[in-house]
Amino acid sequence: MTDTADTAAPFRSAFLQAMVSRGHVYQITDQSGLDAYAGAGIAVGYIGFDCTAPSLHVGSLVQIMNLRRLQAAGGKPIVLMGGGTTKVGDPTDKEKSRPILSEVEIAANMASIKRNFEPFLKFGNGPTDAVMIDNAEWLERINYIEFLRDYGRHFTINTMIKQETVARRLRNEEPYTFLEFNYMLLQAYDFQELSRRHDCRLQMGGSDQWGNIVNGIELTRRIVGKQAYGLTTPLITTASGGKMGKTAEGAVWLNPDMRSPYDYWQFWRNTEDADVGRFLRLFTDLPLEQIEELEKAGGAEINDSKKRLADVATAMLHGEEASRRARGAAEAVFSGATDAGMPTFEVTRLKLAAGYLMVEALVDAALAESRSEAKRAIKANSVKLNGEAVSDEAATIREEALDGEGSARLSVGKKRHARLKAV
Numbered sequence: 001m002t003d004t005a006d007t008a009a010p011f012r013s014a015f016l017q018a019m020v021s022r023g024h025v026y027q028i029t030d031q032s033g034l035d036a037y038a039g040a041g042i043a044v045g046y047i048g049f050d051c052t053a054p055s056l057h058v059g060s061l062v063q064i065m066n067l068r069r070l071q072a073a074g075g076k077p078i079v080l081m082g083g084g085t086t087k088v089g090d091p092t093d094k095e096k097s098r099p100i101l102s103e104v105e106i107a108a109n110m111a112s113i114k115r116n117f118e119p120f121l122k123f124g125n126g127p128t129d130a131v132m133i134d135n136a137e138w139l140e141r142i143n144y145i146e147f148l149r150d151y152g153r154h155f156t157i158n159t160m161i162k163q164e165t166v167a168r169r170l171r172n173e174e175p176y177t178f179l180e181f182n183y184m185l186l187q188a189y190d191f192q193e194l195s196r197r198h199d200c201r202l203q204m205g206g207s208d209q210w211g212n213i214v215n216g217i218e219l220t221r222r223i224v225g226k227q228a229y230g231l232t233t234p235l236i237t238t239a240s241g242g243k244m245g246k247t248a249e250g251a252v253w254l255n256p257d258m259r260s261p262y263d264y265w266q267f268w269r270n271t272e273d274a275d276v277g278r279f280l281r282l283f284t285d286l287p288l289e290q291i292e293e294l295e296k297a298g299g300a301e302i303n304d305s306k307k308r309l310a311d312v313a314t315a316m317l318h319g320e321e322a323s324r325r326a327r328g329a330a331e332a333v334f335s336g337a338t339d340a341g342m343p344t345f346e347v348t349r350l351k352l353a354a355g356y357l358m359v360e361a362l363v364d365a366a367l368a369e370s371r372s373e374a375k376r377a378i379k380a381n382s383v384k385l386n387g388e389a390v391s392d393e394a395a396t397i398r399e400e401a402l403d404g405e406g407s408a409r410l411s412v413g414k415k416r417h418a419r420l421k422a423v
Contacts, residue, residue, distance in 0.1 A: 011031075011035050012035055012036075012039050013034075013035050013036075013037075013038035013039035013043075013073070014038075014039070014073040014074065015038040015039075015043060015069065015070055015073035015074075015075060016031075016034065016035050016038055018069050018072070018073060019066070019069055019231070021281075021288060022069070022281040022282060022288075023234075023278060023281050023282055024062065024065070024066060024069065024233050024282065025231060025232075025233065025234075026207050026232045026233055026234040027207065027210055027230070027231070027232040028229070028230070028231050028232075029213070029214065029217060029229055029230040029231075030227075030229055033227065033229060034202065034229040034231065037201055037202070037227075037229060038073065038075065038202075042074060042075060042076050042127055042128060043070065043073075043074075043075035043076070043201065043202060044075065044076045044078065044198060044199055044200040044201060044202065045066075045067070045070050045075060045076075045077060045078065045200065045201070045202030045203065045204055046077070046078035046079070046080050046191075046194055046200050046202070046203055046204070047063045047066060047067060047077075047078075047079070047080065047203070047204050047205055048080040048081075048082055048085070048135070048187065048190060048203075048205070049063075049079065049080065049081060049082060049113065050082035050085055050086040051081060051082055051083065051086045051101075051106050051109035051110040051113060052086060052101065052109065053109060053113075054108065054109050054112040054113070054255065054258065055112060055113060055116060055253040055254050055255035055258050055259075056113055056116045056253075056254050057245050057251040057252050057253050057254060058244065058245035058251075058252040058253075058254065058267070059236070059243070059244055059245035059251075059252075060116075060254075061245075061254070061283060062206075062233050062236055062244075062282055062283070063204065063205065063206070063233070064116070064117060064120050064121075065120070065282060065283060066204045066231075066233065067079065067117075067120070067121055067130065067204075068120045068121060068285075070202075070204075071121060071122065071128060071130060072285075074128060075128065076127065076128050076129070076130070076131075077121055077130040077131075078130070078131055078132075078133060078194060078198060078200055079117055079121070079130060079131070079132045079133070080133055080134075080135055080190060080194065081110050081113070081114075081132060081133065081134045081135070082134075082135055083106060083107070083110055083134040083135060083136035084134070084135045084136040084137075084138075084139030084140055084186070085135055085139065085183065085186050085187065085190070086101060086106050086109075087100070087101070087103075087106065088180065088182060088183050088186060110134070112255060114132060115255065116254045116255065117130070117132070119316060119317050119318070119319075120316065120317075131198075133194075133198075135186075135190050135193075138189075138193050139186060139189070139190075142189075147189075150223075151185065151188075151189060151219065151223075152185070154218070154219055154222055154223075155184075155185055155188075155215065160181070160184060163184070163211040163212075164208075164211070166181075183212075184211070184212050184215055185215075187212045187215070187216060188212065188215040188216040188218075188219040189216075189219065190216065191203050191213075191216030191217070191219065191220050191228065192216065192219045192220040192223050192224050195220045195224045195226050195228060196224050199226075200228075201226065201227065201228045201229055202228070202229045202230070202231065203216055203217075203228070203229075203230050203231075204230070204231045204232070204233070205230075205232055205233070206232060206233055206235065207232045207233065207234055207235055208235075209232060210230070210232050213230035213232065214230060216228070216230075217229070217230055236282070238272050238275055239272045239273075239274035239275050240272060252264065252267050254317060256318060256322075258366070259366070260326075260343040260366070261314055261317075261318040261322040261323065261325070261326045262325075262326045262329050262330065262343050263343065263366070263416065264313075264314050264317065264318065264326070265310045265311075265314045265323065265326035265327060265330060266310070266326075266330060266416065267310075268306070268309050268310035268313045268314065269306050269307060269309075269310040269330065270306075271306050271309060271310075273302050276294065276295055276297075276302065276305050276306055276309060277291060277292075277294070277295030279309055279313075280294060280295070280305075280308075280309050280312075283309075283313050283316075284309065284312040284313060284316065285312075285316075286308075286312060294308055294309075307327065310323075310326075310327065311323050311324075311327060314326055314327075343365070343366065343417075343418045343419065344418070344419040344420075344421050345364050345365050345366075345418060345419075345420060345421070346420075346421050346422075346423045347361070347364070347397075347420055347421070347422055347423070348422070348423055349399065349422050349423070352397060352398055352399050352402075352422060353398070353399065355396035355397075355398060356396055356397040356398070357394070357395075357396055357397075358374070358378065358383065358385070358390055358392075358393075358395040358396065358397060359371045359374040359375055359378070359393065360374075361397055361410060361420065362374035362377065362383065362410065362412065365410050365418035365420070366418065367410060367411075367412045367416055367418055368412065375393045377412050378390055378391065378392070378393050378395070379393065382412050382413050383410070383411065383412055384409075384410070384411040385397065385401060385408060385409070385410060385411075386401060386403075386408055386409050387409070387411075397420070399422070402420075402422055406421060406422040406423075407419055407420060407421050407422070408420040
């Protein structure tokens, strides 16, 4: 099987041409085979998403864009929700076991996550319309003894412990539970079930999923008798080496109630200079010729390219109007002209009269994910109330801080703001 993809290869399919030209490809199991499959008709491909939180974050966006590229090229995307596998927890690229979620938590997360895909994919009953499937459909019906007999014999412990995640945990003498060890079997089983039920021949994922994808291809060949393919994307890091989507304020969530369009726009606006062209290719549909012009910008002009990236990326997720409002609010706040459009949260006057803790306010305003994070921001002299620095971790907000409209402005750093509105 092919390992690192030859991105200079003259691919014929519109799908691989787009994927390669925009920087989505790291590994392909069979380059010529996948190219022929993608160019011969409606290619069916899937990516799995476990339901470990109420929203996906920007780190998952490249995978959503993979499905978007497939659909744009005339293929059929399958969004596989991990209602079954979330009960086990994917150990891939993790240094420790994930917490076990209840069925109620998993169901709630799944319902919430579904919203993340709707702006990017066209769902429906047409031949190239995306479909969303829950792997609990088949995983919850598995008879364990039958599963071991029919599928366990196709996996060797010798191969499984060579996978990097397993090898690293064992090397560092960290626990790797039998529950987690089964995850790679379940993921392979997912692939062959999708192949059997929906004639799915392609699985995509991050580079850390390579071993799991190869297992699924082999199982599909042996059990279903179909040729299947795998494609992985490179680990998306920033030019300075940071992990994509990780900020000092926490994860960049896709759900607007967890990360406002304003803050989402600001995230893209703050892209490092060296990443602008790459992120425009990966996370927008702008024509490559236009992107090449935008990435030529130097000096102060690079900021215009960053704003273009922020405008388009925000519009894709939240809509054109939300993107315009976010940009207008960001520019108004930067100029000091107004707080209009800034993320707003409401607080009762009764709470203010009692002394509303600043650390609590920062969490309520989504400027910090926890009180401990809020305290660290205060200690780092990053927090301001109405433009005045806050240095006391026990500081409170009272009615005296309100302006004539019953509002106050909270800030963390120079670019993250929220408006407190008394009710």
